Amino acid sequence: xxxxxxxxxxxxxxxxxxxxxxxxxxxxxxxxxxxxxxxxxxxxxxxxxxxxxxxxxxxxxxxxxxxxxxxxxxxxxxxxxxxxxxxxxxxxxxxxxxxxxxxxxxxxxxxxxxxxxxxxxxxxxxxxxxxxxxxxxxxxxxxxxxxxxxxxxxxxxxxxxxxxxxxxxxxxxxxxxxxxxxxxxxxxxxxxxxxxxxxxxxxxxxxxxxxxxxxxxxxxxxxxxxxxxxxxxxxxxxxxxxxxxxxxxxxxxxxxxxxxxxxxx
Amino acid sequence: xxxxxxxxxxxxxxxxxxxxxxxxxxxxxxxxxxxxxxxxxxxxxxxxxxxxxxxxxxxxxxxxxxxxxxxxxxxxxxxxxxxxxxxxxxxxxxxxxxxxxxxxxxxxxxxxxxxxxxxxxxxxxxxxxxxxxxxxxxxxxxxxxxxxxxxxxxxxxxxxxxxxxxxxxxxxxxxxxxxxxxxxxxxxxxxxxxxxxxxxxxxxxxxxxxxxxxxxxxxxxxxxxxxxxxxxxxxxxxxxxxxxxxxxxxxxxxxxxxxxxxxxxxxxxxxxxxxxxxxxxxxxxxxxxxxxxxxxxxxxxxxxxxxxxxxxxxxxxxxxxxxxxxxxxxxxxxxxxxxxxxxxxxxxxxxxxxxxxxxxxxxxxxxxxxxxxxxxxxxxxxxxxxxxxxxxxxxxxxxxxxxxxxxxxxxxxxxxxxxxxxxxxxxxxxxxxxxxxxxxxxxxxxxxx
Numbered sequence: 175x176x177x178x179x180x181x182x183x184x185x186x187x188x189x190x191x192x193x194x195x196x197x198x199x200x201x202x203x204x205x206x207x208x209x210x211x212x213x214x215x216x217x218x219x220x221x222x223x224x225x226x227x228x229x230x231x232x233x234x235x236x237x238x239x240x241x242x243x244x245x246x247x248x249x250x251x252x253x254x255x256x257x258x259x260x261x262x263x264x265x266x267x268x269x270x271x272x273x274x275x276x277x278x279x280x281x282x283x284x285x286x287x288x289x290x291x292x293x294x295x296x297x298x299x300x301x302x303x304x305x306x307x308x309x310x311x312x313x314x315x316x317x318x319x320x321x322x323x324x325x326x327x328x329x330x331x332x333x334x335x336x337x338x339x340x341x342x343x344x345x346x347x348x349x350x351x352x353x354x355x356x357x358x359x360x361x362x363x364x365x366x367x368x369x370x371x372x373x374x375x376x377x378x379x380x381x382x383x384x385x386x387x388x389x390x391x392x393x394x395x396x397x398x399x400x401x402x403x404x405x406x407x408x409x410x411x412x413x414x415x416x417x418x419x420x421x422x423x424x425x426x427x428x429x430x431x432x433x434x435x436x437x438x439x
Numbered sequence: 440x441x442x443x444x445x446x447x448x449x450x451x452x453x454x455x456x457x458x459x460x461x462x463x464x465x466x467x468x469x470x471x472x473x474x475x476x477x478x479x480x481x482x483x484x485x486x487x488x489x490x491x492x493x494x495x496x497x498x499x500x501x502x503x504x505x506x507x508x509x510x511x512x513x514x515x516x517x518x519x520x521x522x523x524x525x526x527x528x529x530x531x532x533x534x535x536x537x538x539x540x541x542x543x544x545x546x547x548x549x550x551x552x553x554x555x556x557x558x559x560x561x562x563x564x565x566x567x568x569x570x571x572x573x574x575x576x577x578x579x580x581x582x583x584x585x586x587x588x589x590x591x592x593x594x595x596x597x598x599x600x601x602x603x604x605x606x607x608x609x610x611x612x613x614x615x616x617x618x619x620x621x622x623x624x625x626x627x628x629x630x631x632x633x634x635x636x637x638x639x640x641x642x643x644x645x646x647x648x649x650x651x652x653x654x655x656x657x658x659x660x661x662x663x664x665x666x667x668x669x670x671x672x673x674x675x676x677x678x679x680x681x682x683x684x685x686x687x688x689x690x691x692x693x694x695x696x697x698x699x700x701x702x703x704x705x706x707x708x709x710x711x712x713x714x715x716x717x718x719x720x721x722x723x724x725x726x727x728x729x730x731x732x733x734x735x736x737x738x739x740x741x742x743x744x745x746x747x748x749x750x751x752x753x754x755x756x757x758x759x760x761x762x763x764x765x766x767x768x769x770x771x772x773x774x775x776x777x778x779x780x781x782x783x784x785x786x787x788x789x790x791x792x793x794x795x796x797x798x799x800x801x802x803x804x805x806x807x808x809x810x811x812x813x814x815x816x817x818x819x820x821x822x823x824x825x826x827x828x829x830x831x832x833x834x835x836x837x838x839x840x841x842x843x844x845x846x847x848x849x850x851x852x853x854x855x856x857x858x859x860x861x862x863x864x865x866x867x868x869x870x871x872x873x874x875x876x877x878x879x880x881x882x883x884x885x886x887x888x
Binding site for chain 2 (some may be wrong): 228233249252253256257265271272274275281282286287315316330334420
């Protein structure tokens with residue numbers, strides 16, 4: 175899967191494998207993402223969708239494989255990449271207001287002891303306005319509804335002014351207004367040539383909201399434009415249960431540390 | 440004569456006065472030192488608290504004990520810097536053990552904490568009793584670090600404490616944004632390229648330092664309370680981390696003042712327990728009386744709501760009575776009301792009296808009757824009740840039997856804008872699922888006139 179296109183892909187994943195203790199979570203996943211599109215990562219529960227995103231962002235260790243952002247390692251492209259974690263991952267009782275959370279998006283650009291400047295505040299203001307959350311800027315985050323929490327997280331990633339957005343289930347448990355706001359946001363970002371990758375769980379909407387789909391179930395099932403890959407066959411392969419023999423043998427391989435015992439060419 | 444006065448015991452009051460006159464320069468030193476400690480410990484403890492690592496301070500304080508003893512054994516001195524370094528070294532060993540065990544073995548973090556804490560504490564106690572059996576100078580007073588003794592501190596001790604405390608306060612102020620970001624959302628901090636490990640090491644260092652300098656004042660056993668109780672109390676007062684930190688620093692300082700003073704007046708009293716007791720009292724006061732989140736406020740709010748619901752229910756009942764009687768009769772007595780809604784007589788009388796006072800109903804020999812304003816309120820409630828019933832029936836597909844109980848509750852909290860939204864979304868806004876008409880804001884009023 176060499177880079178045949180003229181432009182380097184915003185994200186290319188190459189032979190990525192991950193595990194949890196000895197259990198394989200993802201095995202040998204490779205794909206290249208086109209620029210300026212919205213991409214959904216789809217698969218059943220426990221398929222490794224969030225893990226894939228975390229592995230890409232370097233939050234969980236890879237056992238094998240490589241991830242490149244615009245042809246470079248993540249450390250060189252931090253500022254072009256924004257990650258939106260799952261809403262459940264954090265304590266929404268934390269004593270902080272909406273504006274301060276969004277300003278966190280600017281800290282990648284700030285030096286060690288630097289505080290957000292007026293320009294940073296303007297960027298945060300625009301991000302909040304884009305998501306219709308400006309009226310809530312002084313609100314404590316504990317007083318927000320689920321959808322508003324999600325919009326705060328999205329505004330924070332917008333404030334990073336990145337080119338590639340990785341989002342973990344932004345549509346999970348949000349109200350209609352938020353869903354509309356997110357779709358609007360996707361449209362705007364794509365118009366600016368930015369790329370969005372989302373873990374998505376709703377098969378009913380995936381064809382409508384996204385341009386591209388990556389089907390995952392412990393391994394890569396298919397990746398490509400919606401019209402090509404959203405087929406009955408791929409859905410069956412993705413949701414039809416895992417290949418148990420593959421799974422068991424991979425686990426056995428990790429347990430025995432075969433990759434170290436075996437001389438690779 | 441002179442000998443006689445000397446024997447007379449000094450009263451507590453005189454003692455207190457001489458404390459605040461700072462006749463003894465040492466008193467001023469101790470006071471300033473403990474205030475600084477109270478402030479810095481509560482500020483750095485706040486971050487441990489927010490990162491849900493509350494017990495780490497406790498473990499680190501216990502882990503410092505063997506370090507102090509070893510330092511004394513090796514160098515045979517009570518020099519503050521030697522003691523400090525010894526304590527810090529063994530605290531750090533404890534810290535890494537607590538960090539390493541869960542990552543590399545099947546032991547979970549809570550167990551790792553408990554094992555390390557008790558092991559180091561036991562080791563420290565063992566060394567302490569060994570030292571007390573030895574024939575060396577300066578050993579008296581070493582046992583004071585278990586519970587803390589402000590009066591036993593030297594100026595050198597306090598100078599070191601001051602440096603450390605000020606370092607902590609400055610560092611936290613300087614890195615406030617980053618430390619808050621890590622405490623709030625650690626994985627996100629990593630993704631924007633922050634060196635989270637380095638900041639965490641910095642936090643650990645600051646906690647170890649504040650714990651170690653606090654030992655002489657508060658003692659090993661109770662240090663954790665000084666780190667955590669101020670922030671726990673301050674959280675009741677504000678929702679903004681900056682003000683919470685300032686407030687917890689203030690509470691820490693306050694408890695330091697109280698405890699040093701008591702320790703001065705009654706030298707047999709250890710400072711640590713007094714500091715913790717005064718902090719706990721401040722905590723309980725906050726828990727009860729904080730303006731927004733205090734228990735008292737919540738209790739009062741609930742009571743008000745109950746009263747409001749009781750009143751509104753009676754108004755609604757009167758409305759229904761009027762409606763059923765086709766407006767031929769406007770006055771109803773207790774039994775009419777109780778026939779439609781079961782209310783204990785005593786509370787019914789009380790509520791009726793309140794309603795009379797608010798001029799929502801009038802009482803006469805014939806019974807109770809809605810006043811103009813009472814009727815308007817009752818109409819509005821009935822409207823909301825029936826609109827909500829319709830909404831549930833139309834949109835949530837609940838049967839007419841199911842919707843009534845829900846609407847009984849929702850009618851009290853629906854706002855005007857929500858009412859309007861309901862009206863817009865409903866196809867049928869004329870009658871409820873039971874067939875009763877939904878009154879417009881004026882219908883019954885007009886009928887009466």
